[in-house]
Amino acid sequence: xxxxxxxxxxxxxxxxxxxxxxxxxxxxxxxxxxxxxxxxxxxxxxxxxxxxxxxxxxxxxxxxxxxxxxxxxxxxxxxxxxxxxxxxxxxxxxxxxxxxxxxxxxxxxx
Amino acid sequence: xxxxxxxxxxxxxxxxxxxxxxxxxxxxxxxxxxxxxxxxxxxxxxxxxxxxxxxxxxxxxxxxxxxxxxxxxxxxxxxxxxxxxxxxxxxxxxxxxxxxxxxxxxxxxxxxxx
Numbered sequence: 441x442x443x444x445x446x447x448x449x450x451x452x453x454x455x456x457x458x459x460x461x462x463x464x465x466x467x468x469x470x471x472x473x474x475x476x477x478x479x480x481x482x483x484x485x486x487x488x489x490x491x492x493x494x495x496x497x498x499x500x501x502x503x504x505x506x507x508x509x510x511x512x513x514x515x516x517x518x519x520x521x522x523x524x525x526x527x528x529x530x531x532x533x534x535x536x537x538x539x540x541x542x543x544x545x546x547x548x549x550x
Numbered sequence: 551x552x553x554x555x556x557x558x559x560x561x562x563x564x565x566x567x568x569x570x571x572x573x574x575x576x577x578x579x580x581x582x583x584x585x586x587x588x589x590x591x592x593x594x595x596x597x598x599x600x601x602x603x604x605x606x607x608x609x610x611x612x613x614x615x616x617x618x619x620x621x622x623x624x625x626x627x628x629x630x631x632x633x634x635x636x637x638x639x640x641x642x643x644x645x646x647x648x649x650x651x652x653x654x655x656x657x658x659x660x661x662x663x664x
Contacts, residue, residue: 472651483554483641483655484585484593527593531651536581536598536605538653543592 444528449545452518460513460544462528467508470533475502475513476540477524484527484540487513523548552576556642556656563632563663571627571659573642580646582625583653584617586610586638593641599625632663 445463452458464473474489488495488502490511495502501514515522527543555574563569575582584596598605599617616628625644629636639660643653 474651476653478593483643483658484653485655486652489651536583536600537595537608538583539595540585540593 444530444541446526446528446541446544448542449547451547451549452515453549454520455517458515458518458522458546458548460515460526460528460546461510462512463510464528464530465509467530468533469508471530472533473502473504473508473511474529474531474538475500475526476529476538477522477526478543479521479524485524487526489531518546518548520548520550522546552654554642554644554654554656556640556659558659559657560660561662563661565634565663566631569629569632569661571629571640571642571661573625573627573644573656574623575625575642575644576647576654577623578647579644579654581605581644581650582617582619583643583645584627585641585643585655587641587658588638596627629661632661634663637661637663 472491475487476484478484488500490502503512525543525545527540529538557572582599585593587593595608596611597607614630618626639658641655641658643655645653
């Protein structure tokens with residue numbers, strides 16, 4: 441499994457963009473990069489995933505470096521509801537196993 | 551939006567007892583998972599299940615654990631003889647139906663072993 445490095449915590453002001461980085465230098469060429477988040481006292485929640493191209497959905501954008509050794513989750517306008525632990529998960533191709541690391545705890549300030 | 555349902559929300563048991571945690575995955579999903587999270591720690595993968603058999607399991611998932619899909623709608627996790635260290639929040643997840651890469655998690659069962 442590819443190892444990931446994420447900041448332990450980050451802070452953002454409400455309604456400002458947030459860029460959450462993740463390093464996954466040992467990722468293989470066919471491993472998708474997934475992002476999940478866990479709100480307080482809830483189960484994890486899917487955010488977004490991608491392979492090589494940048495991806496957008498209604499929740500966030502995912503920017504993947506050209507060498508795929510890092511990626512950045514972008515929340516365009518943080519809200520208080522976005523306060524959560526965000527996990528970057530490179531999933532090994534052909535497996536059904538998502539390994540959560542320690543993630544980044546995002547605090548959103550009103 | 552469809553949800554993964556887990557019951558009970560809290561389970562208290564004595565050490566050495568058997569417990570069964572129940573999950574109703576989203577209808578038409580084909581892949582099923584159990585994870586656990588000890589208080590203050592990270593979410594840990596236990597097992598994945600597809601086509602009525604285990605696809606992958608972690609080192610945590612030893613002979614004390616088993617999973618079953620008994621009736622096409624429920625997905626259960628059994629712990630045969632609980633230990634104190636099994637106390638954790640257990641999450642069920644499912645995926646499939648055109649979006650197999652997107653896991654939907656339940657709200658969890660908090661297991662307390664006394």
